[in-house]
Amino acid sequence: KAGVTQTPRYLIKTRGQQVTLSCSPISGHRSVSWYQQTPGQGLQFLFEYFSETQRNKGNFPGRFSGRQFSNSRSEMNVSTLELGDSALYLCASHADVYNEQFFGPGTRLTVL
């Protein structure tokens, strides 16, 4: 069974730009969660999707948004990038809301 894939793996952007990250979950999984990981803040929950609906949202500004498609693939978007948005963005795939979460390799975003 293929694991969670995230694209791109690395991204460099400048302040003010926007970025879209993609996540393909494990086949058959209907839930996707997104996390931001930084050395100072650790793993911070962004949002969770199940069957194209956002089920939970973390405490991030509205510049962070996401969506899930009918094939369970998910994207997250960050608009008006700030230097502090530099982080590893992780996507986790789970069969359902209460199941174990399996992480992808992450997208390393650097904002200059």
Add this chain to the structure above:
Amino acid sequence: GQQLNQSPQSMFIQEGEDVSMNCTSSSIFNTWLWYKQDPGEGPVLLIALYKAGELTSNGRLTAQFGITRKDSFLNISASIPSDVGIYFCAGRGEYGNKLVFGAGTILRVKS
């Protein structure tokens, strides 16, 4: 909100030694998960626990779900160099379905 306290923050041990780390919460959790993360990669699930008192092993790793449902520990026996990495606990509370993560334990092994 729910918070997890994970300790120790870091460990530097001799190859062959046993390792123990734990997580505690001020509120009751229904699920405990333990992950390991290598540099530049996503966390990999090691062990999942769903019942108070549950003790589960995965090779040299053993984890337990505390009886009070407010804590969990992870033991690694006979450590080897490839055990190096960051270990995270994660928990899910009674009334929520969001996972909460500990800050991580950095493990370094001297060979």
